[in-house]
Amino acid sequence: MSYLLYALLLSPLFALVVGFGLSNENEKGIFYVSFLSAIVNYGVLLIVSFLWFKGGFEPIFIQGPVLFHTGHADFAISFLIDGYSLSYLFTATFLTAIIIVFSKNYIHREKGYKRFFNNIKFFYLGLVLVLMSGNLETLFLGWEILGVTSFFLIGFYRDRYLPVKNALKVVSLYRVADISILLGIWLSHHYFGYSINFNDIEGIYSEHHHLLSDDIYFYLIPGLFLLAAMVKSAQFPFSSWLPRAMEGPTTSSSIFYGSLSAHIGVFLLIRIAPLWEGNYWFHFIIGGVGLMTVIVSSSIAKVQSSIKTQIAYSSLAQIGLMFIEVSFGLYGLAILHFVGNAMLRTHQLLISPSILSYKIHDQFFNFKKPQKQGYKTFYEKLKLTVYVLSIKEFNLDTFMYNYLWNPLKKMGKLIDRLSFRTTMTTFGTVFLIGLYGVYFKDLVPDLIKHYVSEMFALFSLILILKAFVNRESAIIAWSYLIISQLLLSLCFGYNEVFDFSQVHIFLSGILVSGIVGLLILNNLKNKGQTLDLNDFHGLVHDYPKHAFIFVIACLGISGFPITPTFIGEDLMLGHVHENQFILLAFLTVNLILDGLVVYRIYARLFLGLHKSDLHDFAYRSS
Known part of the structure; x- marks a missing residue:
């Protein structure tokens, strides 16, 4: 079994190395190497699923190499395969293969053809690492790869101002998520005394009764992971980065920010669920974050003129519902919801250019002038207020700049x-x-x-x-x-x-x-x-x-x-x-x-x- 799991990592890694050796003009070779890697992984996943089914649906845990050993903790690579990870892996591999096929002609003759496919494979490698991770260290390894490849894909059109500017905006918030994960790992090492394997995480608080009486760390450890999940899944108030992440090619937007990368926060919460399940107030916090995201994102999605922005905020509203489902302990429903939403958003983004062309054409023949909006009653004024706030995306981008980055800039200028x-x-x-x-x-x-x-x-x-x-x-x-x-x-x-x-x-x-x-x-x-x-x-x-x-x-x-x-x-x-x-x-x-x-x-x-x-x-x- 361990060889099969290593094959899931080595296949995209080998394709990435081969891709670096090919010239940008060799589009056919770049495509076939990428597509073959996805097909190999899909076949390996079928074998792994059969063995998991044959083993009575018991989680499969593989202890990998120890990269560094200290007296109190090991930095080791380990893998865990269960129903949650397999669902994500099958969806991710299937959608990656579709995007590779679609991009063969969509990115045809682009200067960055080779660069695009290399980033796709590198992203998929990081995603597989996150989804198969058996401990927090392995998860963090893949998490870092996701962040870096996102920067490169958002800024794919690197000779334009807005893609580069928005790539910097997104990676700035991603850095907050990275450090939240790192601090969560640090606290876990301190309070549990060892590196946590997800296979042994069930009932971990029953072995450490002192944590139940320590409110700060009963909230702080899962709170740091929740912050990372909120940023990575663009939950309120970090929602503004997702539509700005769609500055890259439509194909990368559909697979990463419409279907896969934005859902990683949900997977993280499910994976570390034993750390917060016993804290009932934390259920309300997760549900509250999801509810706020649903309300804000739904309002914004209805009034935006950009089709990518509409799809981004519509997807965010669904991810907010997944957070609510996770808060109720409905992990299976959240996974099913993820699969459906990922497929839908990928489909919507891939067909959006043709739909947009049709709508523009249709508008010439069937345009209906909207009725004038009243503003006399309180209800009408409230509707207009929400409308203006939604147009401005509730000023979330300005909020992030004024209260997160601007204070740091002011401090830097003072010194x-x-x-x-x-x-x-x-x-x-x-x-x-x-x-x-x-x-x-x-x-x-x-x-x-x-x-x-x-x-x-x-x-x-x-x-x-x-x-x-x-x-x-x-x-x-x-x-x-x-x-x-x-x-x-x-x-x-x-x-x-x-x-x-x-x-x-x-x-x-x-x-x-x-x-x-x-x-x-x-x-x-x-x-x-x-x-x-x-x-x-x-x-x-x-x-x-x-x-x-x-x-x-x-x-x-x-x-x-x-x-x-x-x-x-x-x-x-x-x-x-x-x-x-x-x-x-x-x-x-x-x-x-x-x-x-x-x-x-x-x-x-x-x-x-x-x-x-x-x-x-x-x-x-x-």
């Missing part, structure tokens, strides 16, 4: 007073002094010994905020980012006595990626390119290899699972104590912002409209 040279000299000296103190802790005065970790976390946060608001130069912002991560390693080093090899694991990917990124930026500067971050430069047209290497460096420095830093983040958080709330707050903001900084630098330099008139260009409104 953005020091020059680059002064900042690097000051914080570089602080790092060297701190590094000496880590290895000779006896020299640190007892008066400040208990506050050193918070101090270095604050220094790291100051630098990441400066990088977040910096517009002067990509090299300056990237340098701030590297020093910030170095100071963060000192924060962990002072917090507890442990094996320094864990810090080295954390820093290994950061240092290598940071140096590679600096080399790329300096090379572009030497070629005469401007590296300010006030506008999009579209350098991917002239420097595609630079763009590819730099995006790998961006993923490495932000903790994406291509370097040991991915494991290092989890290991470092394991040494933060549950009562260190100030330190945890600094770390949370730091981890969120470091991802946003690297995505912004990459997007500003390599994506968007090229400055030269020699290249094709799209208007800013497109």
Whole structure:
């Protein structure tokens, strides 16, 4: 059985590697490799389903390799197959195969034909990892892949302003979900004392009675996972990102944001259900979130002029109903609802261009002027109020900007007073002094010994905020980012006595990626390119290899699972104590912002409209 589950992962991975070796002009080869991968996975799923049926519908748990072992927890890969995961896997594989076939002609002769199919396969790989995950660590691995591929697919038309801008908006919120999952894993490790396998999660609170009397963690552990589910499934108040995620090709919009990716939050809640089932108030919270989403999304969907926006909010209303079904414990109904909604939204989005063409044609012959809306009675005024709010999408996008990102920008501008040279000299000296103190802790005065970790976390946060608001130069912002991560390693080093090899694991990917990124930026500067971050430069047209290497460096420095830093983040958080709330707050903001900084630098330099008139260009409104 283990070989079959590994085959489900290796098939899209092998197709992805082969796809990288094919040229963009070899459309037939790119298509057949992608389609064959989906067919192989569908066949493997049929065999796995037969074995699951033959085993009496008992969950199949496979313990995979242990990537890192510590005294209190293991970072291991494990898989779990049950009715819920199989339902999602069959639906995902079936729809992926349909989209691959549809995209063969839909993306025909696009410059990014190969890039599109590679992103499809990479997304599917991450989705399979999430759906087959047997523990939180494996789920987080796939979760990160989903976020990165979403950024690339939304910004597929990378020479246009709006797709790139909206890709940054979506990935900004995704980063909040990523850190919520990471903090949820951290709390779980602290309070259960080991890595949680989904196979053993039933009745976990009965083994840990102390959690039932601790209200903070009885709500906080499932609350962090709920926040991640709300963001990933675009539930209220995070709903505004979903229609903006449909800036990519219609085929990717239909499979990811109409049918599969947006439903992952429902799967997450079902998978961790034993963590919150005993908390009746939490049922009301989940149901309330779903109900608010249903009301708001239904109102917005009825008045939007864009067909993609209508479908997006209609899908959100159905996902809100799934949250309500999950809150009632009707997991089977929620899964059935998911399958039906995923099929419907995929169908609607794929036929939307032809339906839209028909409707425009029909309007010339059967147009009926709408009746004038009254506004005298209270009911009529209320209808108009709801109408205007729905047109403006209840100002959810403005709300996110004003209350989530704008305060961070204001904080960054307040501290953005020091020059680059002064900042690097000051914080570089602080790092060297701190590094000496880590290895000779006896020299640190007892008066400040208990506050050193918070101090270095604050220094790291100051630098990441400066990088977040910096517009002067990509090299300056990237340098701030590297020093910030170095100071963060000192924060962990002072917090507890442990094996320094864990810090080295954390820093290994950061240092290598940071140096590679600096080399790329300096090379572009030497070629005469401007590296300010006030506008999009579209350098991917002239420097595609630079763009590819730099995006790998961006993923490495932000903790994406291509370097040991991915494991290092989890290991470092394991040494933060549950009562260190100030330190945890600094770390949370730091981890969120470091991802946003690297995505912004990459997007500003390599994506968007090229400055030269020699290249094709799209208007800013497109």
